[in-house]
Amino acid sequence: MTTPQSINARDLAGRQFRYFDFVMVAFVVILLLSNVIGAEKRSVINLPWIGLWPFGAGILFFPISYVIDDVLTEVYGYARARRALWAGFGALLFMAVMEWTVVHLPVAQGWNGQAAYERVFGAGWRIILASITAFWVGDLLNSFVLAKMKIATGGKYLWTRTIGSTIVGEGADSLIFYPIAFYGLADWPVEQIGMVMLSQFVLKVSWEVLLTPVTYLVVNVLKRSEGVDVYDRGTDFSPFQI
Numbered sequence: 001m002t003t004p005q006s007i008n009a010r011d012l013a014g015r016q017f018r019y020f021d022f023v024m025v026a027f028v029v030i031l032l033l034s035n036v037i038g039a040e041k042r043s044v045i046n047l048p049w050i051g052l053w054p055f056g057a058g059i060l061f062f063p064i065s066y067v068i069d070d071v072l073t074e075v076y077g078y079a080r081a082r083r084a085l086w087a088g089f090g091a092l093l094f095m096a097v098m099e100w101t102v103v104h105l106p107v108a109q110g111w112n113g114q115a116a117y118e119r120v121f122g123a124g125w126r127i128i129l130a131s132i133t134a135f136w137v138g139d140l141l142n143s144f145v146l147a148k149m150k151i152a153t154g155g156k157y158l159w160t161r162t163i164g165s166t167i168v169g170e171g172a173d174s175l176i177f178y179p180i181a182f183y184g185l186a187d188w189p190v191e192q193i194g195m196v197m198l199s200q201f202v203l204k205v206s207w208e209v210l211l212t213p214v215t216y217l218v219v220n221v222l223k224r225s226e227g228v229d230v231y232d233r234g235t236d237f238s239p240f241q242i
Helices: 020-038 061-075 078-103 114-121 125-153 158-182 192-211 214-228
Strands: 005-008 042-046 051-056 230-232
Touching: 020 078, 020 192, 042 061, 061 078, 061 125, 061 158, 061 192, 061 214, 061 230, 078 125, 125 158, 158 192, 158 214, 192 214, 214 230
Parallel strands: 005 230
Antiparallel strands: 042 051
16 A cells, blocks of 8 residues: 555546446445335334334435445545446436336236236336436535535545535435425325435435444545545536546
8 A cells, every 4th residue: 555645636537546446336236226125115213202203215225325425536536436426327227227128028927926026116207217316416416515625625624525515415315306206196295205305314414424434444545555635626527527
């Protein structure tokens, strides 16, 4: 490991990094699994002095993708984090097309699992649209805020930008996902949507706070392994670059 060199992201054009691909793959895998396994299930927890409080089950693992997004932006810069985001966006689109195709294939005679299969994978266009839109907006905001805060703080106080960017990104994610996905559905009354949105936001930010020591460890190890400390001075922050 070497002491990381402070460098502007625009000076890294064409440079290959040892661990970037692994971090990007982890980001995409967690993103996909969180959307397949946990997005639609509404769970409940009994909180002291509050009582039963509903939350979306995806909250348990989806915030890890934001932690990895923080790591990508902090270590490799906004442009490479944006590249990972577009990889995740493409993977989500492919997953949505595959789910729709498989669900609507003709059922073989004697197979009785179609109803259960549709319940698990037939999320419908609203959840798919909500998931992809919320992810795209939330993660871009998360990376943008973190990159700008890193410049403003001179690279100090990592915890302020990981938590601050999460507040913005996860806030946008929750505000976009739940109304698009569930507003107007009989089993999702408005007050339930509001409670779940709020609990999602609070729990996601709390996850980020709890994982701050892990974020520090991973960021420091990767910076020393890659030998760079990237700042996004002069970076093109357009979300449509790849």
